[in-house]
Amino acid sequence: MTRRTLAVNALARVEGEGGMFVQVRDGQVEAVTLDIFEPPRFFEALLRGRDFSEAPDITARICGICPVAYQMSACLAIEDAFGIEVPDEIRLMRRLLYCGEWIESHALHIFFLHAPDFLGFDSGIDMAREHREVVEAALRIKAAGNDLMSVVGGRSVHPVNVKVGGFHRLPTVAELQAIRPRLAAALEDVLAAVPLLAGFEFPDFDQPYLYLALGAGQDYPLEAGRLTTSTGSDMPVAEFGEHVVEEHVEHSNALHARYDGDPYVVGPLARYSLHYDALSPMAKQVAAAAGLSQKCRNPFRSILVRAVELAYALEEAVRVIDDWQGAAAPAIEVPVRAGVGHGATEAPRGLLYHRYRIAEDGSIGEATIVPPTSQNQLAVEGDLRAFVQERLEMPDEQLSYQCETAIRNYDPCISCATHFLDLRVERR
């Protein structure tokens, strides 16, 4: 019997918050374990006993890259518990703010984290030396997202302007018009970068994923919607817990989520494949130029789907700004009552679910937060299992590099709060 242990100690961070381990015996991948630390567990405990109004700002601290997602899901869940729904203009302003987060997050991931993998660079810095124009353009795109976050969210990191029921203050038409040119220019930058991305070599790796994403009718899923799946389900967010079960796994301090017992995928691939029809004509053209068909099951091509979503978010932001007429009030009255509420929105990396039980005095009795990364975790492990199995002949360094890329396909939120990642390969 030949036995070989490929311990790709990916994500082995300084404080031991993550690691990946692959074991191969007799030419078969036997075990793949991915261990990811999850700040949400800590925050769920932190929220208990706090006033409902604190939830958006507290949960925003879970992630420096997607604070808006946490704020939005928290607001929706609490508003659901109180039996209220914000008027359309506030929903639109939320959508606009959320576009800012997608723009920042997708631009960062596409150009600084994922593209270097495909171009053979160790980092975005090395890439900047040879593709300076692309990196400069990426910074402009990201800066346009920052502007949007600053104007609507109050500041570009950890926005402070969001509250249950709406906003503390709404931006003026003049403030929004002032940032419009940079958003429009950023869209041109994205369109100019598509041929480079489309020219990457992608491994042949279609997977039979079960997809879960919000569905919002005519609108591409973002700040609200119903739960939709690739098996044809369409249901209210309140039914999330009836299908998604998180389980403790012995090797991991993270929870692994399953949908009706099966691994599943949330994020750009799920949104795109389930709701291609809701994309704008321009975004569909970007998809065609990128060589995407109407569904995408190859996680390595997620970089292309992110580019489509990035273009969409920029165009959508401009559209909302152009249509903006102001609102009667920045927020609606929030009638406090005891109850349970559910909320889900589409974070850049996938569906983010919150559930709160709120007491009569407005204090939080119980909080549940299911982040996209824990929902994708089993799929990432499945990908790595299949990927390594087909590439056992590959030298360590190359295999490690490609495994990193495979993990990055999901833009996972790994040790988000502290920014550590150390990747090491051992093969015995």
Place this chain on the structure above:
Amino acid sequence: MTSLVVGIGAPTRGDDAVGIEVAKAVNGMGLAGVDVVESAEPIQLVDLIGDHPCVVIVDGMLSGAMPGEVAVFDGLPAPDFGPSSTHSLGVGQALELARVLGRLPRDLFLVGVEVGRTGMGAGLTAAVQAAIPHAAGEVRRLVSE
């Protein structure tokens, strides 16, 4: 032209918040001609530093010194300075990127405060809390020079 002070840190990771707390203290001094950004993702440095001749970055530091010890570094740190993650850049990487793109300021300083506890949970340890006035004083000295 104004100087820029940027605090970096995670407010929910114990002493990792010290960069933000020092920036807040500097902001409270109301120094003329000094912009203060109390919290930033390192990648934002590439944009933030562009228009300022003098930039001071304040961050937690893990060097083996006693918690609360304050150190001032002049110039560009090594690219691998500070940690990185799957979806962000570290301070060293961000500054290296700025260098490659020709965006470095004339004067660049890093003020590091040695951290103790960085596990989940808000709040600084006593030694690090006590170091804030000293670190903020160093920042004021650097932007006044």
